[in-house]
Amino acid sequence: MANSSVVDFPKNFTKALNDPQLRHNLRSAMDTLGMRRRTLFSDPVSFEQLRATGDEIRQRALRQLPELLEKLEKKCTENGIQVHWAETPAEANQICLEIIQRHNAHRVIKGKSMVSEEMHLNHFLAEHDVEALETDLGEYIIQLDHETPSHIIVPAIHKNRDQIARLFHDKIPNTPYTEVVEELNAIARKVLREKFLAGEVGVSGVNFAVAETGTLCLVENEGNGRMCTTAPPVHIAVMGLEKVVERLDDVPPLLRLLTGSATGQLITTYFNMITSPRKAGEKDGPKEVHLVLLDNGRSKIWADPELRQTLKCIRCGACLNHCPVYTRLGGHAYGYVYPGPIGSILTPQIEGLVNAGAMATASTFCGACEEVCPVKIPITDILRRLRNESYQKVDTPHAVKGHGYKLSVIESLTWKGWALNNMMPWANALSAKLLGLLSAQLPRLPKVGLLKYWGQSRTLPKFAARSLHALAKEKGLRDE
Amino acid sequence: MNNARANILARLWTAISPDDLAPFESSVAGSALELSRTERVARLKQRMEAMHAEVVITSANGWIDALKATLRQRLLNGLLYAPDTALGKALAAVWDSDLPPLVGYTETIEQCKERLFAIDASITSTQGGLADVGALILWPDSDEPRLMSLAPALHIAVLDAAKIHDSLAQAIAHEHWREKMPTNILLISGPSKTADIELVLTFGVHGPKELIVLILDG
Numbered sequence: 001m002a003n004s005s006v007v008d009f010p011k012n013f014t015k016a017l018n019d020p021q022l023r024h025n026l027r028s029a030m031d032t033l034g035m036r037r038r039t040l041f042s043d044p045v046s047f048e049q050l051r052a053t054g055d056e057i058r059q060r061a062l063r064q065l066p067e068l069l070e071k072l073e074k075k076c077t078e079n080g081i082q083v084h085w086a087e088t089p090a091e092a093n094q095i096c097l098e099i100i101q102r103h104n105a106h107r108v109i110k111g112k113s114m115v116s117e118e119m120h121l122n123h124f125l126a127e128h129d130v131e132a133l134e135t136d137l138g139e140y141i142i143q144l145d146h147e148t149p150s151h152i153i154v155p156a157i158h159k160n161r162d163q164i165a166r167l168f169h170d171k172i173p174n175t176p177y178t179e180v181v182e183e184l185n186a187i188a189r190k191v192l193r194e195k196f197l198a199g200e201v202g203v204s205g206v207n208f209a210v211a212e213t214g215t216l217c218l219v220e221n222e223g224n225g226r227m228c229t230t231a232p233p234v235h236i237a238v239m240g241l242e243k244v245v246e247r248l249d250d251v252p253p254l255l256r257l258l259t260g261s262a263t264g265q266l267i268t269t270y271f272n273m274i275t276s277p278r279k280a281g282e283k284d285g286p287k288e289v290h291l292v293l294l295d296n297g298r299s300k301i302w303a304d305p306e307l308r309q310t311l312k313c314i315r316c317g318a319c320l321n322h323c324p325v326y327t328r329l330g331g332h333a334y335g336y337v338y339p340g341p342i343g344s345i346l347t348p349q350i351e352g353l354v355n356a357g358a359m360a361t362a363s364t365f366c367g368a369c370e371e372v373c374p375v376k377i378p379i380t381d382i383l384r385r386l387r388n389e390s391y392q393k394v395d396t397p398h399a400v401k402g403h404g405y406k407l408s409v410i411e412s413l414t415w416k417g418w419a420l421n422n423m424m425p426w427a428n429a430l431s432a433k434l435l436g437l438l439s440a441q442l443p444r445l446p447k448v449g450l451l452k453y454w455g456q457s458r459t460l461p462k463f464a465a466r467s468l469h470a471l472a473k474e475k476g477l478r479d480e
Numbered sequence: 481m482n483n484a485r486a487n488i489l490a491r492l493w494t495a496i497s498p499d500d501l502a503p504f505e506s507s508v509a510g511s512a513l514e515l516s517r518t519e520r521v522a523r524l525k526q527r528m529e530a531m532h533a534e535v536v537i538t539s540a541n542g543w544i545d546a547l548k549a550t551l552r553q554r555l556l557n558g559l560l561y562a563p564d565t566a567l568g569k570a571l572a573a574v575w576d577s578d579l580p581p582l583v584g585y586t587e588t589i590e591q592c593k594e595r596l597f598a599i600d601a602s603i604t605s606t607q608g609g610l611a612d613v614g615a616l617i618l619w620p621d622s623d624e625p626r627l628m629s630l631a632p633a634l635h636i637a638v639l640d641a642a643k644i645h646d647s648l649a650q651a652i653a654h655e656h657w658r659e660k661m662p663t664n665i666l667l668i669s670g671p672s673k674t675a676d677i678e679l680v681l682t683f684g685v686h687g688p689k690e691l692i693v694l695i696l697d698g
Contacts (some may be wrong), residue, residue: 026677032679056506063500066492079661085485138676138686154676161678181680189685196686197597203559213661223630223672223687230626231589231663241488248658252648256613263675267613270687271667279663281622284589295488303495 007335009358010453016333022158023328027159030320030327035395036264037372054257055376057250058312065302068211068244069293075214079276081289087120092294095235096121096203097128099290103234105130105200111218111225113205114152114315115238115294117337121203132203135192137185137223144171150331152338153262153317158330162218192224202228202286206239207314208254209291212247216291218272221265226272235277235286241293242302242311242462254314257374261316297350297401304398309343310382312375319369319379325362333360341369345382353390353402360386410450425469432467439463513612513646520611520644521697522621527614531670532683533691540696543638544574547603549693550636556580560602560632562624567605567638585625596627601634608643608651616693617651619662622631625663635688637668641697 015448016022041047061068073083086092100108109126109140110116110132122132122143134143138156142149145167149155161179168187169177175187194205204225208217211220214254218225229235245254259265278285301307320326320340331339336347336356344359353360360383386400391411393404421427435442445455515523525535538546551559562568563584575582583599585592593685607619616637620626629635645651648667652658657665683689 029679060504060506060617063504066489066496069492070489085488087484087487091484135686137674141676154679156676157679159677164677181677182676182682185674185682185685193597197593214657215661222673222674222685224685226626226630226666230630231593233590248652249649250662252652255648267610267615267667267669269531269668269670269673271615273661273665275661276663279622282663283587283622283625283661284587284627285620285625293488295484299488299491299495302492305497305499357522411606413614467558473606 006355007358009333009335009362010134012335013329016329021160021163022330025158025160026327026330028306029154030322033154033263033317033321035262037321038264039266040210040260040266050253050257051376054314054374055312057245057254058314061245061250062302062311064214064246065242065244068246069241071211072209072214072244073293075211076291077214077216080279081214081216081276081291084290084292086294087296089294092119092238092292092296093121093124095292096238097125097130099236099288100125100130100201101128101232103201105234107195107198108132108201108203109195109199109228109232110134111202111204111220111228112139112155113203113238114149114337115205115240116203117149118240119238119294121238133192133195133199135195135228136220136222137188137224140188140192141167144168148332148337149282150339150436151320152315152331152340152342153316153320158332196224196227196231199228199232201234201236201362202208202230202232203236203238204229206237206291207258208251209239209244210246210248210251211244212370214275215248216289217251217255218274219255219268219270221269221274223270226270229272229274230285233286234288234290235274236290236292237274237452238292238294238447240298241295242298242313258314258316261314261372261374267397279298284380300398301349301374306378306385307349307378307382307398307400309340310349311367312377313342313346314375315342316374318372318374322368322372324364324366324368329362334362341379341383342377345377345379345386348402349400351401353386353400354405355402357386357390357405359401360390413469427471429467432463432469435463436465436467439465499588515611515646517641517644519549520609520646521641521695523611524614524644525695526568527611528616528670528691528693532673533670535693535695537695537697539698543694543696544570547571547636548579548693550596551579551601554580554601554634555664556600556634558583558599558601559636560585560596560599560628562604562628564623565605567603568623571603573636585628589625589627597631599632601636602628602632603636603638604628606637606639608645608655609639610646610651610667612646612647613646613669615667617645618666618668620664621662626666627642627667629666630640630687633684633688634692636692636694638694638696641695661666 008297084095126130134140141156165179207219277289295349324341341415348356389400389403390406559580560583607617671683671691673683674685675681
């Protein structure tokens with residue numbers, strides 16, 4: 001997948017749309033996830049109340065972000081968790097590598113973490129002779145196939161069982177071909193059990209970090225997250241710095257919103273709250289726990305009150321499941337780590353509009369994402385802001401990186417002409433008349449050049465012989 | 481690295497607005513669930529069974545017999561237990577030779593990792609339960625380490641009905657968690673599961689394949 005480079009979005013989505021297998025796999029999965037979520041949150045009144053609570057908790061946490069981060073660091077340190085700060089993914093990777101090398105470790109086992117994807121940690125570690133093995137079943141599947149997650153919750157959802165059966169048969173030694181899901185599951189269990197035994201360092205993400213107690217919370221169903229954070233002698237948790245919450249009391253509503261929105265579950269199999277490394281006398285758990293706080297543009301996003309709302313996200317993936325664009329393309333077409341509506345607002349802010357601004361165009365503005373968002377992120381407002389800033393040089397300190405990148409002289413002149421034309425009644429009347437007269441002779445909409453994407457999916461309207469203004473005048477109506 | 485910390489915090493503190501510092505009025509009232517003990521037991525049982533846990537309601541006097549009956553139906557190479565807890569001592573006192581042998585978790589993980597991962601079953605106490613979502617609360621400690629509820633394929637948990645809370649929020653408040661957070665707290669709602677292949681739900685992926693909950697009620 002592309003990283004820090006301009007994504008060829010038209011090419012990607014054409015490819016995705018022409019892949020019937022992908023579209024089928026996605027469609028049935030997204031419909032199921034949506035249905036499960038609706039079943040769980042079946043009472044709109046209590047859901048709205050819960051959502052308001054979630055929104056408030058996240059807003060309150062973000063308002064106090066610098067203070068909470070300092071508090072989290074202080075509490076974690078008191079508890080024996082070592083806190084590290086990284087401005088960029090490169091710095092975060094380096095921090096992880098140094099910890100791993102200090103322990104002479106070469107085998108890292110990983111729980112699912114989107115921030116580690118953002119860091120491209122596995123790739124980086126591989127370059128330094130460290131094997132980082134994904135242990136979440138979905139992540140394991142795509143790692144075997146050298147792919148990236150196509151969804152933030154169900155990372156291998158673009159694949160069906162036949163494709164996974166083939167993959168296991170080809171890539172795991174002595175594995176018979178089977179399409180039975182339980183058997184595929186058992187194969188992965190067996191392989192990964194060995195890896196859990198041999199893992200020297202465990203890496204995980206963080207779902208919520210509680211500032212008042214210095215507690216790292218992890219949500220999962222499989223138990224691999226618990227394995228990675230319990231069996232090896234060292235645990236490294238990587239976290240986007242926006243994931244902090246103020247109080248322990250903030251956790252229950254967010255947990256309910258997260259599991260319900262993500263997979264329609266009341267609660268996951270495991271909720272794992274880690275407050276310290278192994279204490280004297282304890283028999284298991286890591287002897288060292290490290291927390292890596294990654295900024296990667298978040299502090300800049302935070303500075304703008306509107307864009308800051310992006311950081312309320314709890315990564316439930318509901319906006320992906322309900323997006324008419326995502327459900328037809330899947331995650332890979334977006335070309336970056338975070339796909340779907342949340343990816344379309346987050347990524348351009350991190351990577352800049354030049355590289356990822358096209359993602360903001362991947363929306364129909366239907367608003368389904370906002371309707372399901374458990375923390376009420378105004379996704380469409382932010383999309384609109386990104387689209388606007390793509391065409392405008394903005395003179396404010398919080399402008400999105402790359403603002404005005406789509407600015408073109410021809411386009412500006414065209415719109416200026418359009419404005420003038422509409423400000424002068426005579427010009428308007430003349431152009432309406434001309435269009436009416438020439439309607440039959442007008443060429444078809446351009447299929448190449450500047451307007452090709454616009455033109456390809458539209459047909460030219462037939463202009464009336466006489467304009468509405470003219471007709472109104474004739475009827476003696478006031479025409480102003 | 482120190483630079484990163486200073487830079488990030490400087491950026492945040494510089495950009496903080498007067499609005500951020502103004503008092504934040506909460507407009508949301510929490511809705512509290514209030515259940516009777518009987519309702520709590522019933523709801524926890526129903527929710528956990530829906531997540532494929534096996535829930536047995538028994539009594540303080542009868543639970544060991546219920547446990548023995550369950551174990552006799554299975555072929556197990558051992559039962560990992562905590563010899564120094566009240567629960568462990570109670571088991572050791574009445575253990576029969578035809579049952580899977582009790583294996584104490586007495587060494588550190590570094591000394592016993594492979595043996596630990598090879599044991600079929602384990603039994604642990606619990607700190608409590610959550611009725612609204614159907615989950616156990618575990619506070620692993622030096623006697624009952626964290627892997628006991630994770631490594632074996634069968635996990636048996638003993639739960640005192642009096643310690644089932646209505647909700648997580650209630651458990652946090654009533655037990656004053658924030659003042660005494662232990663190394664690790666776990667909420668467990670069933671056996672390990674995944675739906676990563678075509679969303680087909682399958683149980684026993686990395687953690688236990690089976691979870692049996694013995695609720696001591698009366």
